[in-house]
Amino acid sequence: MPLTEDPAVDQAVARLADEFRARLRPQVIGTVVRNCRRDLSGVPATALPELVERLARERLLSVA
Amino acid sequence: MGYVDVSAVRHTLSDGRVLLDDVSFRVGEGARAALVGENGAGKTTLLRIISGDLAAESGAIARTGGLGVMRQFIGSVRDDTTVQQMLVDLAPPAVQEAWHAVEAAELAMMEDDDEPTQMAYANALAHWGDVGGYDVEVTWDTVTVAALGVPYDGCKYRELNTLSGGEQKRLALEALLRGPDEVLLLDEPDNYLDVPGKRWLEERLLDTRKTVLFVSHDRELLARVADRVVTVEGGTAWVHGGGFVSYHAARTARHERLAELRRRWDEEHQRLVDLVRTLQQQAANSPDMANRYHAMQTRLAKFEAAGPPPERPPEQKVAMRLRGGRTGVRAVIAEQLELTGLMKPFDLEVFYGDRVGVLGANGAGKSHFLRLLAGQSVTHTGDWRLGARVVPGFFAQTHAHPEWQDRTPVDLLWHGEPGRPGVDRGRAMAALRRYGLAEAGEQPFRTMSGGQQARFQILLLELSGSTLLLLDEPTDNLDVLSAEALEEALAAFDGTVLAVTHDRWFARSFDRFVVFGADGRVYESAEPVFDETRVQRAR
Numbered sequence: 001m002p003l004t005e006d007p008a009v010d011q012a013v014a015r016l017a018d019e020f021r022a023r024l025r026p027q028v029i030g031t032v033v034r035n036c037r038r039d040l041s042g043v044p045a046t047a048l049p050e051l052v053e054r055l056a057r058e059r060l061l062s063v064a
Numbered sequence: 065m066g067y068v069d070v071s072a073v074r075h076t077l078s079d080g081r082v083l084l085d086d087v088s089f090r091v092g093e094g095a096r097a098a099l100v101g102e103n104g105a106g107k108t109t110l111l112r113i114i115s116g117d118l119a120a121e122s123g124a125i126a127r128t129g130g131l132g133v134m135r136q137f138i139g140s141v142r143d144d145t146t147v148q149q150m151l152v153d154l155a156p157p158a159v160q161e162a163w164h165a166v167e168a169a170e171l172a173m174m175e176d177d178d179e180p181t182q183m184a185y186a187n188a189l190a191h192w193g194d195v196g197g198y199d200v201e202v203t204w205d206t207v208t209v210a211a212l213g214v215p216y217d218g219c220k221y222r223e224l225n226t227l228s229g230g231e232q233k234r235l236a237l238e239a240l241l242r243g244p245d246e247v248l249l250l251d252e253p254d255n256y257l258d259v260p261g262k263r264w265l266e267e268r269l270l271d272t273r274k275t276v277l278f279v280s281h282d283r284e285l286l287a288r289v290a291d292r293v294v295t296v297e298g299g300t301a302w303v304h305g306g307g308f309v310s311y312h313a314a315r316t317a318r319h320e321r322l323a324e325l326r327r328r329w330d331e332e333h334q335r336l337v338d339l340v341r342t343l344q345q346q347a348a349n350s351p352d353m354a355n356r357y358h359a360m361q362t363r364l365a366k367f368e369a370a371g372p373p374p375e376r377p378p379e380q381k382v383a384m385r386l387r388g389g390r391t392g393v394r395a396v397i398a399e400q401l402e403l404t405g406l407m408k409p410f411d412l413e414v415f416y417g418d419r420v421g422v423l424g425a426n427g428a429g430k431s432h433f434l435r436l437l438a439g440q441s442v443t444h445t446g447d448w449r450l451g452a453r454v455v456p457g458f459f460a461q462t463h464a465h466p467e468w469q470d471r472t473p474v475d476l477l478w479h480g481e482p483g484r485p486g487v488d489r490g491r492a493m494a495a496l497r498r499y500g501l502a503e504a505g506e507q508p509f510r511t512m513s514g515g516q517q518a519r520f521q522i523l524l525l526e527l528s529g530s531t532l533l534l535l536d537e538p539t540d541n542l543d544v545l546s547a548e549a550l551e552e553a554l555a556a557f558d559g560t561v562l563a564v565t566h567d568r569w570f571a572r573s574f575d576r577f578v579v580f581g582a583d584g585r586v587y588e589s590a591e592p593v594f595d596e597t598r599v600q601r602a603r
Contacts, residue, residue, distance in 0.1 A: 042193075043189050043193075044189055051185070058177060
């Protein structure tokens with residue numbers, strides 16, 4: 001599945017865009033989430049949405 | 065499919081005694097082998113060596129296929145182990161390792177949420193997926209539904225001590241039989257199972273394509289399931305390639321053959337010794353004979369170095385002498401008897417000499433009924449009485465004697481109790497020896513094995529001069545040989561016997577059956593009835 005259609009990515013981008021709207025541009029958030037998804041490629045699908053979001057949040061906090 | 069190959073295994077106990085020596089046998093692919101032997105012969109030790117819990121002093125174990133082990137204590141777990149932990153423990157080592165890694169990573173995430181911790185958790189989950197952990201969880205779900213009727217998520221945190229012994233066993237058996245391991249070692253898998261549970265186990269073991277090595281004392285299970293019998297006796301093991309039905313004849317024949325080989329060896333040894341002596345005398349007078357004398361000496365030395373064949377294993381001599389005595393024709397009479405809250409009122413007449421099997425559902429009041437007849441206080445309505453000269457003797461399930469736990473058999477015999485005179489030390493030891501208990505005479509009751517405790521209780525019945533034996537699951541902890549000795553003793557007993565039992569083989573030696581039904585009805589049956597379900601009672 002291409003990363004652009006991945007529900008784990010879409011959900012995380014939507015939630016994190018709300019959370020970081022004041023500090024970061026939406027394009028940055030999208031890139032970070034997609035990178036996280038790539039780094040977590042071996043993780044079972046059921047656990048993906050939560051792990052992608054947590055990792056992305058951690059990375060965004062370090063730059064925001 | 066897998067196999068187990070045991071070759072020349074030796075094990076010495078910490079006191080220096082050799083428990084097992086030169087144990088060699090093979091359980092081939094798809095075989096269902098029973099491991100039998102007296103209490104304390106080394107069956108559990110041998111299973112521990114095969115499973116790798118214990119290192120053999122010498123010899124080797126070879127096997128293929130994953131190994132699944134059900135240990136004896138399952139069924140009596142009383143600590144706070146959960147269903148999930150037990151299922152993990154029964155899983156293959158790779159799954160166990162991955163599960164523990166996920167647990168550790170989850171804990172770390174609770175403490176710290178930084179990137180390395182998250183990546184470690186992601187790795188642990190990925191590894192869990194790689195070792196088939198998600199498929200294993202699906203199997204666990206099937207297992208808990210089959211054993212407990214509850215999905216895995218609904219019971220994984222439940223503690224095992226809230227399950228009955230039968231449920232614990234069933235859970236472990238389902239997990240092993242449905243699991244990936246191809247070789248199963250089962251130490252007393254039928255303990256704690258009621259008769260429908262045992263029948264279920266028999267069917268499952270007959271159906272499975274796995275290789276199974278199991279220890280059991282249930283003769284019915286042995287006869288139905290085992291296609292070969294490995295016997296641990298006399299410090300070694302031998303294999304009977306047929307089923308349990310032909311086992312006795314094979315064992316007797318083997319013992320006779322061993323005795324015969326030994327006798328021949330002794331004769332040949334004596335002949336060589338005599339020959340050496342004669343040649344020695346002749347050599348003194350004739351130098352020609354000196355060479356023959358030396359040659360014969362060498363031959364004798366070689367013969368002795370090769371050693372004698374193994375001795376015939378000593379028979380466990382359990383001689384039970386239950387005498388009894390003539391009583392009134394009616395030994396037990398019950399009229400409209402009802403143990404409060406347990407059953408509907410019933411009438412019963414038991415005659416002198418009757419052998420009555422008391423069968424039925426768990427929790428239906430069978431043990432309470434025996435306790436009432438033994439003269440203990442049990443709440444009831446209706447009438448009951450014992451006939452003239454009827455002296456009841458009660459064999460309780462072994463845990464029912466808290467007051468004996470710290471006392472030794474010799475002490476208990478010496479002091480006696482109401483209805484049973486004390487005996488002096490000499491007589492006590494003689495009696496204990498007849499029951500194969502001489503070595504256990506000075507150790508506290510609680511440290512004796514289940515089989516020893518059971519034999520000791522039968523000895524007390526013998527000494528009390530009872531004419532009515534009330535036996536509550538007497539064969540439960542007895543090894544096969546002791547159970548047979550008890551059956552012989554009961555056959556020779558001059559009196560009346562009432563026994564609660566789930567032992568189908570033992571029940572065949574009875575001629576009347578009183579069944580305590582799950583619906584509270586008590587009825588007589590000419591044939592044993594074992595499929596009464598458990599009594600459902602609000603708890």
